[in-house]
Amino acid sequence: xxxxxxxxxxxxxxxxxxxxxxxxxxxxxxxxxxxxxxxxxxxxxxxxxxxxxxxxxxxxxxxxxxxxxxxxxxxxxxxxxxxxxxxxxxxxxxxxxxxxxxxxxxxxxxxxxxxxxxxxxxxxxxxxxxxxxxxxxxxxxxxxxxxxxxxxxxxxxxxxxxxxxxxxxxxxxxxxxxxxxxxxxxxxxxxxxxxxxxxxxxxxxxxxxxxxxxxxxxxxxxxxxxxxxxxxxxxxxxxxxxxxxxxxxxxxxxxxxxxxxxxxxxxxxxxxxxxxxxxxxxxxxxxxxxxxxxxxxxxxxxxxxxxxxxxxxxxxxxxxxxxxxxxxxxxxxxxxxxxxxxxxxxxxxxxxxxxxxxxxxxxxxxxxxxxxxxxxxxxxxxxxxxxxxxxxxxxxxxxxxxxxxxxxxxxxxxxxxxxxxxxxxxxxxxxxxxxxxxxxxxxxxxxxxxxxxxxxxxxxxxxxxxxxxxxxxxxxxxxxxxxxxxxxxxxxxxxxxxxxxxxxxxxxxxxxxxxxxxxxxxxxxxxxxxxxxxxxxxxxxxxxxxxxxxxxxxxxxxxxxxxxxxxxxxxxxxxxxxxxxxxxxxxxxxxxxxxxxxxxxxxxxxxxxxxxxxxxxxxxxxxxxxxxxxxxxxxxxxxxxxxxxxxxxxxxxxxxxxxxxxxxxxxxxxxxxxxxxxxxxxxxxxxxxxxxxxxxxxxxxxxxxxxxxxxxxxxxxxxxxxxxxxxxxxxxxxxxxxxxxxxxxxxxxxxxxxxx
Numbered sequence: 001x002x003x004x005x006x007x008x009x010x011x012x013x014x015x016x017x018x019x020x021x022x023x024x025x026x027x028x029x030x031x032x033x034x035x036x037x038x039x040x041x042x043x044x045x046x047x048x049x050x051x052x053x054x055x056x057x058x059x060x061x062x063x064x065x066x067x068x069x070x071x072x073x074x075x076x077x078x079x080x081x082x083x084x085x086x087x088x089x090x091x092x093x094x095x096x097x098x099x100x101x102x103x104x105x106x107x108x109x110x111x112x113x114x115x116x117x118x119x120x121x122x123x124x125x126x127x128x129x130x131x132x133x134x135x136x137x138x139x140x141x142x143x144x145x146x147x148x149x150x151x152x153x154x155x156x157x158x159x160x161x162x163x164x165x166x167x168x169x170x171x172x173x174x175x176x177x178x179x180x181x182x183x184x185x186x187x188x189x190x191x192x193x194x195x196x197x198x199x200x201x202x203x204x205x206x207x208x209x210x211x212x213x214x215x216x217x218x219x220x221x222x223x224x225x226x227x228x229x230x231x232x233x234x235x236x237x238x239x240x241x242x243x244x245x246x247x248x249x250x251x252x253x254x255x256x257x258x259x260x261x262x263x264x265x266x267x268x269x270x271x272x273x274x275x276x277x278x279x280x281x282x283x284x285x286x287x288x289x290x291x292x293x294x295x296x297x298x299x300x301x302x303x304x305x306x307x308x309x310x311x312x313x314x315x316x317x318x319x320x321x322x323x324x325x326x327x328x329x330x331x332x333x334x335x336x337x338x339x340x341x342x343x344x345x346x347x348x349x350x351x352x353x354x355x356x357x358x359x360x361x362x363x364x365x366x367x368x369x370x371x372x373x374x375x376x377x378x379x380x381x382x383x384x385x386x387x388x389x390x391x392x393x394x395x396x397x398x399x400x401x402x403x404x405x406x407x408x409x410x411x412x413x414x415x416x417x418x419x420x421x422x423x424x425x426x427x428x429x430x431x432x433x434x435x436x437x438x439x440x441x442x443x444x445x446x447x448x449x450x451x452x453x454x455x456x457x458x459x460x461x462x463x464x465x466x467x468x469x470x471x472x473x474x475x476x477x478x479x480x481x482x483x484x485x486x487x488x489x490x491x492x493x494x495x496x497x498x499x500x501x502x503x504x505x506x507x508x509x510x511x512x513x514x515x516x517x518x519x520x521x522x523x524x525x526x527x528x529x530x531x532x533x534x535x536x537x538x539x540x541x542x543x544x545x546x547x548x549x550x551x552x553x554x555x556x557x558x559x560x561x562x563x564x565x566x567x568x569x570x571x572x573x574x575x576x577x578x579x580x581x582x583x584x585x586x587x588x589x590x591x592x593x594x595x596x597x598x599x600x601x602x603x604x605x606x607x608x609x610x611x612x613x614x615x616x617x618x619x620x621x622x623x624x625x626x627x628x629x630x631x632x633x634x635x636x637x638x639x640x641x642x643x644x645x646x647x648x649x650x651x652x653x654x655x656x657x658x659x660x661x662x663x664x665x666x667x668x669x670x671x672x673x674x675x676x677x678x679x680x681x682x683x684x685x686x687x688x689x690x691x692x693x694x695x696x697x698x699x700x701x702x703x704x705x706x707x708x709x710x711x712x713x714x715x716x717x718x719x720x721x722x723x724x725x726x727x728x729x730x731x732x733x734x735x736x737x738x739x740x741x742x743x744x745x746x747x748x749x750x751x752x753x754x755x756x
Contacts, residue, residue, distance in 0.1 A: 003492045003502065007642035010485045022231040024188040024202045025264050032190060032260040033062060035253055036114035037246060038104040038121040039269070040096035043132065043342035043670025044142065045125035047094055047103070055106055055120040060113035062257045064121070065105040067093035070252065076217050078242050078311040078347075085148050086340065088308045090245035095128070097144050097307035098342050099672055100272030102245055107253050107261060130342040132670045134281055134304050137339035144307060144340045153309040154338035156316055161298040161333050166287030169296075170367045175739040176356050178279035178304060178664040179657075180674075181349050182682060183482075185234025186270040191250035192260035199251050200227045204234065206241040207480050208510050209518040214243045219251060223512070230510035233482035237654075238348035239275050240482065241520045242311060246273070268675045275312065276664055277349020279304035280319070280356050286364040290372050292382040296331040299323060299360050303338040305346055312346025313338035318353025318450070323396050325361040326405040326445045326608060327383040332395035342670045348522065350654055351712040354446040355719055362442045362720035363737070366727070370736060376724070377418065380443050381409060400445065400606045401708075402698045403634065409443055411694050412610040412632045421614060429732050438615040438624075438729025442721040443608075448709025449525035450604035452702075455479055456516050457533025457597035459494055459541045463583045464504070471579045473498065473505045475537075478518035479530035480510050483650070484711060485643040486526060490534045492639060497538035498545075499565030500579055524709020527639060528605055532703045533597025540595025545582045548593075552577045552585055605700040605708035609633035611717035613656075617729035622748030624726050626656060626689055633713045634696035637706035644710045645693050651714020652691055657683035658715075659722035663741050681741065730754070 015021050052064040067089050074087035092103045104121045108114035129142035136142060137151045144151055163169045189203040199221065205211050208228040215226050233240065246263055254261040265273065281302040288294040301320075305313035316336035324332050369379040385392050387404040394400070418439075425437040456478035464470045475490050491505040508514050519525075542562055549567035550557035553575065561570045568576035586593050614628040631648055638644045661681030665673045674680040699706025719740070726742040727735060733754045738747060 003496045004639055005641065008488060008492055008640050010488045010643065011491065012485060012487050016232065023185060023234060024190060024204050024231060027202060027231065029190055029192060029260045029262065032262050033107055033109055033257065034111040034114045035105050035107045035250065035261050035263050036111065036118045037102035038106065038118040038123065040092060040099055040101040040103055042096060042125050042127060043099050044128040044130040044144070045096050046128060047092065047096065048124040048126050050104060051122040052104060055117040058113065058117040058120060060109035061106060061117045062109070062259070063107045063253070065091070065253065065256070067091040072218060072252065075245055076214050079314065081314060082309045083153050086145050086153055086309050090249050098344055099670055100269065100344060101307070105249065105253065107257050111264070130670045132342055132666050132668060134302050134339055134341060137341040144342065151340040152337055153305050153340055154313045156320060156336040158333040158335040161285070161296050161331055163285065163287040163296050166296055167289045168368065168371055169285065169287040170371050171283070171285050172363070172367055172737055174282040174284060174360060174363055176278050176280040176282060176359055177740055178276050179349065179662045180271050180276055180664055180680060181237040181239035181274060182270070183235030183237055183239065186265045186267060187244060187247060187274060188264045189247035189250055190260060190262040191254045193254055198225055198227055200229070201251065202229045203247055204240060205230050206236045206482060206522055207518050207520040208512050210520050211243060212512050214248060215251065218248060226512070228512045230480055233480070236482040237350045238277070238352055238522055241522045242275065242347055267677065271675050271680060272344060272672050275310060275347030276306065276344050277346060278356060278658070279312065279346050282360045284360055284364045286368050288368060292372065292374050292379045294327060294329055294368060294383050297324060297329050297361070297364065298332065299334045301334060301336040303336065304343065305338045305340050306343045307340060308345045309338065309340065310345040311348045315348065315353035319357040320396055321398050322354050322357035322445065322447060323361070324394050325358055326385060326443045327361065328385045329383065330395055334396065343666060350651065351446065351715045352523065354712070355655070355716045358442065358444045358446070358716045359720045362724065366724050367736060370731065377441055380441065381406060384409070384443065401700045401702055403445060403606060403608045404696070404698050405443055405445070405608055408608060408610040408632045408634055408696050411696055412612055412630060415630050415632070415692060415694050416612055434618055434620050436617050436619055436729045438617055438725040438727070440613045440615070440721040440724030440728055441610070442717050442724065443610045444717040445606050445608040446712060446716050447604040447606055448523055448712070449528050449601060450523055452601040452603045453519060453529060454600040455519055455530040455533055457530060457537045459534065459537040459595045461541055461545065461579065461583050461593040463580060463587060469580050470504050471500060471583045473500050475505060475507045475534055476515055477507060477509045477530055477534060478515055479526045480518065480521040484526060484647065485640070489527065489531060489639050489643060493531060493535045494538045497535065498542055499562060524711040528703045528705065528707045528709060529601050531639065531707065532599045532705050535704060536597035536599055537595040541593050544593050544595065548582045548586050548591060549577050552581065599704065601703050603702060605636065605702055607633065607635040607708040607710065607713050609696070609713055609717050611721040613718070613721040613725040615722065615725035615729050617726060617747065619730065619751055622744035622751060624660060624729070624742055624747060626660070626722060628689060629656070629718065630692040630694065631714065631717060632694040632696055633710065634698055635710035635713065636697060636699045636708035638695065638697070639705070639707065641695065647710045648693050648714045649691055651712060652718045653683055653688055655715040655718030656688065656722050657681070659719045659740050659742060661687070661741050661743070
């Protein structure tokens with residue numbers, strides 16, 4: 001049917017747009033009660049006492065639980081590489097380590113009753129010194145775990161770099177600020193023990209089987225005893241790739257009160273409990289020659305892990321993996337340390353370590369260009385890895401599969417009038433306009449599907465259940481969609497291979513009883529790994545069907561072709577058999593038309609691109625307005641350009657938001673000052689222009705489809721481009737750097753300092 005490459009509208013959207021989506025919070029669960037947590041209101045304190053006597057007598061309350069009531073071990077680590085000497089209990093036991101940490105759980109008939117009762121819990125504290133900033137954390141004066149003797153939780157040392165041969169060396173400190181994932185749907189989960197002793201657990205997450213594995217690990221259960229269901233999910237961005245005490249405790253409460261138990265967090269709870277992202281302090285050192293050639297680069301990373309070492313403390317590994325970006329810099333290294341602070345633990349957030357690497361190297365290239373007086377585009381061009389060098393191994397041992405970085409830059413410059421923009425900028429500067437123009441460019445590369453691996457992909461064809469002259473096609477996938485459009489994409493792949501009507505294809509996901517296994521859906525791995533296995537499964541079904549059709553046509557199977565949804569002998573299309581005839585014969589012969597993908601990808605793929613941002617900045621107020629953003633993105637072969645553009649658009653919005661608006665802020669005592677959308681700079685359509693997207697394509701040799709990931713590209717290329725554009729708008733005033741977010745206050749202060 002030739003659907004691959006077509007702009008097919010998402011089949012998921014009608015239900016979501018009309019309120020018919022199936023989200024955990026609106027699944028009817030008979031007899032379900034609700035849990036609400038009383039949370040720490042201090043960043044670091046010893047728990048002296050808990051008085052829940054008034055709460056337990058409140059209307060509708062079924063139980064009040066503290067850490068002393070739990071017979072569970074330490075909360076499981078996100079990954080086995082993380083240190084175990086900083087254990088977390090599901091409810092804070094002796095010490096609270098961040099504002100928002102759950103201390104007491106109240107289970108009641110209604111959410112309102114549980115909320116009222118939780119507010120009546122009295123927790124007495126003995127305040128301890130706090131380490132709110134990374135500087136305080138590294139000082140080891142306020143220790144989160146005194147018995148360990150240090151707040152440093154992960155170290156990845158790197159070698160020294162010799163800059164002595166460089167004509168120019170530039171050094172700078174950069175803050176890649178802490179931000180909140182803020183998905184539309186916050187954390188939501190529910191648990192019910194069935195009469196046969198099995199646990200049914202619903203959760204809005206990025207993989208049902210990983211949640212099942214954590215429940216089994218913590219509760220000592222076998223996978224056959226735990227049924228996890230993940231229906232529609234309203235966004236994840238990496239934060240829902242991991243489990244949290246609030247949702248993993250539900251089976252315990254459900255057993256304790258003998259009722260199904262639900263948990264739905266509020267937005268403020270999400271802002272102060274759902275893992276935060278980024279949170280790196282970076283010291284860059286870049287050196288080279290005055291002709292624009294960069295010869296040495298070193299990045300020192302300080303990663304804020306928050307109160308407990310979660311996935312965020314390991315993210316500098318990915319930053320180091322992508323250290324040199326798109327540039328051929330043989331002499332490069334990174335030195336990374338992660339430290340505990342009395343703040344929300346950090347996790348993987350859209351891009352997860354790769355945007356941080358891109359932000360550092362792109363800022364470094366701009367500072368180097370400024371120092372030698374060369375256009376930043378030309379400096380980049382001089383240092384890009386040539387298209388004939390792939391596969392290319394970087395200084396940190398990362399092997400890029402394919403790419404054409406200079407070609408992407410050329411496409412970008414062809415899409416804009418770069419010379420005209422520079423001329424307009426010069427005119428505004430010479431005229432002394434209050435509204436100045438800034439131009440920022442980034443050329444990025446990232447890793448997707450970084451660990452390679454496999455993912456379930458199965459296809460089954462059967463006669464139509466409705467008795468029509470069609471067939472029903474069922475696709476089973478291990479991938480978990482939370483906004484990407486997997487159902488549409490997998491149906492396109494199967495329709496293309498089998499020639500069956502697109503609307504006859506049903507995609508099943510997110511149910512451990514229906515799907516054999518699944519991995520965490522993240523790192524933009526779905527199309528390249530999950531999609532390849534769906535594609536292979538469809539091919540396997542087509543091959544089986546050709547064997548059945550050969551018997552019906554009384555022909556050699558090698559001579560039978562599948563064309564436009566019908567089977568015939570090659571060169572003789574007049575006599576053919578339909579899918580229904582073949583499927584009916586297969587049922588009669590007890591030969592199921594079933595295929596399973598057998599693909600395992602070795603290593604990750606490396607999407608790339610080039611972004612350009614144009615900022616108009618009022619130097620009297622510091623207000624920056626994004627006038628234009630052009631994004632060239634190369635994700636290999638694209639299955640559905642419409643969906644790919646949607647992913648890019650979403651990524652651009654989040655990347656721009658980090659550059660201009662978003663930041664989690666704590667006061668000196670560790671109290672969060674950005675607890676909801678009234679205080680936190682969440683982006684809306686009003687702050688964004690229409691984006692111009694340009695497609696480039698260098699297929700990867702690592703999978704059948706030639707596909708690379710596209711889900712995170714927008715957050716990686718746009719952020720440094722927008723930040724650079726803001727700084728470029730005021731560079732003529734002597735300003736070399738402004739940390740993100742480039743808020744009016746921060747920009748105005750930089751202008752005032754430069755003028756002083």
